[in-house]
Amino acid sequence: MTKSYKVAGHVFSFVFPEEHPLWGLTGQYKPFEIPTDPSPLFIVELVESLPVETLEKVYGGDEEPGQPVILLYRRNGGWAFEMAPCPGRPVCGRAYVDGTFSHVRLQILRPSEGLFALNNAAMLVFAFSTASLDTLEMHASVVVNSGKAFLWLAKSGTGKSTHSQLWLDNVQGSHLLNDDNPVVRVMEDGHTEVFGTPWSGKTPCYRNEHYPAGAFTEIVRSPENRIRRKSVLEAYALLYSSSSGFKADPAMSDGLNATYEKIITATPCFTLECRPDADAARVSSETLLKL
Amino acid sequence: MKIKEGFKLRTIVGEHIVTGEGLAQVNFNKIISLNETAAYLWEHVTGKEFSVEDLTKLLLDEYDVDEATASKDAAAIADKWIEIGIVEK
Structure with a gap:
């Protein structure tokens, strides 16, 4: 059984056995479902x-406490990766991917963590297969106001959400x-x-909506609330460190860098x-909503 | 000395940026900003063995600078590149 989904204009499909219990857990994909597509990206x-x-x-x-662990391997003609929910936990899923990131074969090793393995x-593969298509998968929380999207970026635990x-x-x-991966x-x-x-x-926030970007803003904890525009170099560092991708692949790296440059320009x-207080929102909104 | 495998210079909106790319540098998580002169040197030594003398000559070829200053600056940047791990002896 095949179901297709469209995210940011890119189509992918899941192919599971008809009766597989994982279908029942994929509600978060429902808003993005489209009629089965004969030629998905992956x-x-x-x-x-x-x-x-x-x-x-x-x-x-990078093994960070509480963060998913992804191990990446090269195999004949492509890649393989293994996933665990956090450091110290057993691998719950293993995937073989072809060289063009168009076909993932996913084996779930721990059924109770099947959705985690599927999502990851x-x-x-979404990030890898769209890297050359002017697309970035970001680690960010996003609010919409006045018809524009404002992204908050930082390491986990800093205060994006x-x-x-x-x-x-x-x-x-x-x-x-979206609260984590727009x-x-x-x-x-x-x-x-x-x-x-x-x-x-x-955060279960799976909205099939899109808006023009207002700004990308890095959150830094501080006793003071203040906002300033980043230089080109700082903006590059922010996008580089906040987007998914695999820079070991030359074509992917070229694609990601072309996208960074276009975003920084636009x-x-x-x-x-x-601080985590209401005045912080006043300070950021006063500047960002005037753009 | 030579540039380690996997480092690549890119120009992004006028900024010269070196990042770790390729499997050899998959765990390198910094970006390095080069000024115009450093980028000029980098471009001319990419893919080959080079010495402080080669860097000095490149500076003398391109800039209006005396040999002592060029030699000192060449040694300084070579040391810096080795220190941050993007060049190896």
């Missing part, structure tokens, strides 16, 4: 087993677009558009030093 196929192959580890992942496989919540509570007319795309006319996705971290980037 498919994720659930398989019972994967052939034993020689895998050469290329990336061990889909997110990873908190700042979104401060806008929801204090800046009239705000709503949450997709941004440079459109044909050069502007940056921000899309909701089926992936939103711990959309302002800021640093917001802030």
